Amino acid sequence: MKITIFGVGLIGGSLALCFKGKPGITVVGHSIFPEEVQKYIDRHVVDIATTSMEEAASDADFIFLCVPVGKLASYLQQLSQMTLKEGCIITDVGSTKASIAACAKQTDLQNVTFIGGHPMAGSERSGVEAASSILFENAYYVLTPEENVSEEAYTRLADLLQHTRAQIVRVDPKQHDDIVGAISHLPHLIAVALVNQVRQYNENNTLYQSLAAGGFRDITRIANSDPYIWRDILLNNKDVLLKLLQDWNGQVESFIDILKREDGEGIVQEFSQAGAFRSQLPERRKGMITSLYDVYINVPDTPGIIGRIATELGNHELNLSNLQIIESREDVPGVLRLSFRNEKDWDRAQQLLPTLGFTAYV
Numbered sequence: 001m002k003i004t005i006f007g008v009g010l011i012g013g014s015l016a017l018c019f020k021g022k023p024g025i026t027v028v029g030h031s032i033f034p035e036e037v038q039k040y041i042d043r044h045v046v047d048i049a050t051t052s053m054e055e056a057a058s059d060a061d062f063i064f065l066c067v068p069v070g071k072l073a074s075y076l077q078q079l080s081q082m083t084l085k086e087g088c089i090i091t092d093v094g095s096t097k098a099s100i101a102a103c104a105k106q107t108d109l110q111n112v113t114f115i116g117g118h119p120m121a122g123s124e125r126s127g128v129e130a131a132s133s134i135l136f137e138n139a140y141y142v143l144t145p146e147e148n149v150s151e152e153a154y155t156r157l158a159d160l161l162q163h164t165r166a167q168i169v170r171v172d173p174k175q176h177d178d179i180v181g182a183i184s185h186l187p188h189l190i191a192v193a194l195v196n197q198v199r200q201y202n203e204n205n206t207l208y209q210s211l212a213a214g215g216f217r218d219i220t221r222i223a224n225s226d227p228y229i230w231r232d233i234l235l236n237n238k239d240v241l242l243k244l245l246q247d248w249n250g251q252v253e254s255f256i257d258i259l260k261r262e263d264g265e266g267i268v269q270e271f272s273q274a275g276a277f278r279s280q281l282p283e284r285r286k287g288m289i290t291s292l293y294d295v296y297i298n299v300p301d302t303p304g305i306i307g308r309i310a311t312e313l314g315n316h317e318l319n320l321s322n323l324q325i326i327e328s329r330e331d332v333p334g335v336l337r338l339s340f341r342n343e344k345d346w347d348r349a350q351q352l353l354p355t356l357g358f359t360a361y362v
């Protein structure tokens with residue numbers, strides 16, 4: 001089976017890593033940039049890499065479009081001009097779904113099927129360097145098939161995506177854009193606006209930067225996201241965002257009013273309602289890189305502590321697949337996340353860590 005990925009960046013590269021090495025699968029990566037193609041090979045993310053669109057697309061069983069949202073229509077258009085393998089499924093990973101669905105409807109794709117997709121996982125990082133085979137684990141992966149898509153084709157794609165260990169959900173494209181606009185696009189916009197507001201204050205007094213602590217960092221991590229990827233997403237979902245920003249203005253106005261009236265009860269109510277809703281959010285589903293076999297521990301801030309833990313695990317032949325220092329402790333029960341490759345190592349680590357003086361949380 002040949003799987004072709006156009007644009008092997010954070011998302012395309014992570015998909016490639018999910019598929020590569022699986023029995024019977026060859027992963028082909030395409031980039032318009034020759035220097036990127038070399039990087040795909042050097043990093044062993046794909047089996048074959050090319051700058052030729054024809055070479056990449058011909059004979060492919062699945063084609064994943066993982067380029068910026070603003071480029072998706074042009075890729076679909078170019079593919080419609082080529083002879084593709086009968087039954088080939090083209091899908092995308094774009095963060096907006098209505099416009100690419102409309103584009104696919106208007107494009108004569110002959111003997112191939114388009115099914116829109118959006119893995120609801122990622123990060124503020126970008127490029128193949130940030131790709132990870134566990135990026136999608138435990139996350140939702142939205143598919144937005146139109147009515148003309150056969151159950152057989154949908155199931156074939158959903159089955160392939162089992163390799164990501166994500167949970168597949170079917171959503172209408174327009175509904176997707178409304179919801180994702182509110183829970184992802186608007187927060188990115190607000191994070192950027194907030195950082196820029198503080199950046200301007202900081203120009204006259206760098207203490208702003210020095211004192212910026214946990215809360216500021218937590219809610220602004222996503223302001224570090226790739227400007228061009230986000231330019232495309234926000235422009236593509238413009239109508240939804242304009243409506244959301246009006247509602248946001250309403251929230252701001254309401255806080256202005258509460259403060260002017262020194263309405264302490266109003267503030268308590270806002271925090272209480274927000275806290276109650278937020279506590280119900282599914283944990284570790286929001287784009288964090290998670291694995292099924294994670295252990296969280298609290299560690300004191302002393303030199304060499306991480307080395308000591310890694311050494312102890314190594315002495316007991318426990319292989320770490322990932323180690324992460326978590327800046328935000330809100331959603332997880334510890335500050336150091338240790339990921340293991342399998343259940344056996346995970347179990348053994350949970351036995352070992354307490355004997356080293358660490359309480360292990362899972």
Ligand SMILES: NC(=O)C1=CN([C@@H]2O[C@H](COP(=O)(O)OP(=O)(O)OC[C@H]3O[C@@H](n4cnc5c(N)ncnc54)[C@H](O)[C@@H]3O)[C@@H](O)[C@H]2O)C=CC1
Pocket residue numbers: 006007008009010011012031032033036066067068069071093094095096118119120121122123124125126127128226229233
């Ligand atoms: N960043 C994230 O967390 C998530 C992003 N997405 C979507 O995934 C897609 C890819 O985003 P990322 O992987 O984050 O970005 P990325 O920057 O890591 O990768 C983008 C890829 O597209 C290629 N590319 C860039 N400009 C291009 C152009 N003008 N023509 C052709 N190729 C070009 C790059 O060479 C790179 O391989 C976007 O459509 C984005 O909306 C979906 C879920 C999460």
Ligand SMILES: O=C(O)C(=O)Cc1ccc(O)cc1
Pocket residue numbers: 094095119120121122123124184222286287288
């Ligand atoms: O970094 C994060 O928390 C994200 O929100 C990542 C993300 C970015 C874009 C998407 O379309 C989906 C997920």
